[in-house]
Amino acid sequence: MAKTMTSKDGFGHGGTHDIFPLPPGKTLEICLNLHSAILEHRLAPGLKLSEDEVGEIYGASRTVVRAALQALAHSGLVTIEKNRGAFVARPGVREAQEVFEARALIEPRIARLAAEAMQKSDLRRLEKHLEAEHSALASGDKVKALSLSGAFHIAIADIADQQVLSQMVRSLISRSSLIIALYWRRADTTCESHAHHALLKAFAERDGLSAEELQKSHIIDLHSGLDLSEKSKPHDSLSQALRKV
Amino acid sequence: MAKTMTSKDGFGHGGTHDIFPLPPGKTLEICLNLHSAILEHRLAPGLKLSEDEVGEIYGASRTVVRAALQALAHSGLVTIEKNRGAFVARPGVREAQEVFEARALIEPRIARLAAEAMQKSDLRRLEKHLEAEHSALASGDKVKALSLSGAFHIAIADIADQQVLSQMVRSLISRSSLIIALYWRRADTTCESHAHHALLKAFAERDGLSAEELQKSHIIDLHSGLDLSEKSKPHDSLSQALRKV
DNA sequence: GCAAATATGATTGTATACAATTAATAGGCA
């Protein structure tokens, strides 16, 4: 029973792919924008996100910026300190460990469910994803490749059609992006592409067990690609990192 | 290495047991209060949470109430609809399924980690928990027993010392409380006490494997105690359900 | 009498203004 689910089905977490349970448009827009900016390294970890500054950049008042920052704090991408303000999260080695352990626990299950629920159209979508990933890798755009890699994992979660787990995976992958940004040591990212291809094959055969194991190995491999010993130092200035002036 | 972790360790999700990544005092107070109220059935699922009304009850402005409601929306306890307002979440059968499946996936792992990291002091704390649970059950206070049961699961997560998974478990248990409130059919809750006792025994022996299996069985059992076919209807009035007139 | 359209009321979305806390700077004393 893989029934599609509308946004008013009693879930509260909107439609198919909204990360944040936010009603309006402006707040959500800022949220998504900052989300992207953080995941794409345009905002360095530890950077202060002044409400005034962000508000001015997006042409919004502090009220809405505040809401956006709080939402991001929930996702673990932003840290808010009392009377000090919001900062881009700077996950420590401990958190990095935990995030990948959590992924290693949850995502294999997701992969199995996805394999079992896989439709032809889903398969096509995943193939498209992989192609995009491949071409990004070929053109040397590592940041984009990383982003697409995350999108691949999220797409799998969507196919599995498990909103609760999917939500968790989304959050974990966002945090993973930050973590990889900070602690990635491996030069090549081709292994990811390989792993994803292998997964796709399992999906095509609707082999849930294989998908589960492949995903687990994949995430453990990602984890082992991290250098979890020392932290990188944050810098950069805010205004230029974001769009609009 | 089970090092204790302070609130400024780079996690952002404050100290040891705060559910919400909120800086101030007032917002968090309202959050926790509503959280308790919802979990203890004092606020029926589907009930509208008017910003004005809640604000007046707590003597706070809409600004802070709004933030609290958004935080609760992230936890899945509140649903926010654009231009319509916030409501106590009313999880559907589908969500109920998913929440318990997620728990069945995550909590056994947590239980194993907890068993391996278990200290004598932790064991004592869990025993206290169980005693409280037992006495609440004896005095017929089912709501309190349910609440304490949840607290028991959360305590295990705390002992496992896995902040990321712990956070997830917290959220899932909160939602479970709502779900149980809506769909519980079994008359007796003594089985829970039994299961918890068995878990405690495994913990005392530091038997991670047993703890894992016991926890999984326990959650599957809880799941099977739900009647997932029709929804209950929400009613009640807000003002009297909350403290302060 | 019933249905549709309009007008009214209430509630949320957003912006701005003030208060409180914190960080930084300048000054004084040992």
Added chain:
DNA sequence: TGCCTATTAATTGTATACAATCATATTTGC
């Protein structure tokens, strides 16, 4: 000169006010 203290500036916490949207009730037409 070095360190502690007090003042000042900046930023966040909170409240209030206005605008936009939605639900309800009334009115109008058929």
